[in-house]
Amino acid sequence: MLRTVNRVLTALLGLALLALGLAVLFAGLDLPRRWDVGMPSGWPWDRPGDVVLSDADRTRWTDEGWWWPVALAVLAVLFLLCLWWLLAQLRRQRLDEVLIDSRDGEGATLRGRAIEDVLEAEAESQPGVDRARVTLTGRRSRPRARIGLVLTAHARPGPAVHQLRRETLAHAVASAGLESLPAEVRMRAARHRAERVS
The missing domain is CATH 1.20.5 (Single alpha-helices involved in coiled-coils or other helix-helix interfaces)
Structure with a gap:
């Protein structure tokens, strides 16, 4: 969501500034007179000496x-x-620590990076997974996982995701004492460079 808002705001702000800059440059270089271009009737300035907002416009x-x-x-x-x-x-987008239930009524914290490392190692041990990247987001008491899997050339995505859910995520939930660990999984195929065979 934030990434989309950033892109939209940056694009709109960039377009507005570009249009304003080009309009000021167009008038400042006196291009309408040089090119004999008629500007629209409501155009605020078309000569180098004109101002963007006149006194009347500012105090209307x-x-x-x-x-x-x-x-x-x-x-x-x-x-x-x-x-x-x-x-x-x-x-911060990444969780530094996760609050876990230690079953003694007090609770404990576990480093987020430690959970990410374990999830990555277990996901990479699955058949068909070449590499894995895990990032924990959300709140300390309700973490979420963003998992990127790079699958080998002949791996099937469906079984890889099912095994990830049944084993890797289930182990993390059980060992950390979490209620659940929602995950967003993105997959892509591994790219290998062609090698010459002589």
């Missing part, structure tokens, strides 16, 4: 009763959206 609605509340509300919403976006960027 300031005497209206609705102007300041609307302007402040829009700025507040933009500020909150930017703050949310910044905090989302700073939030």
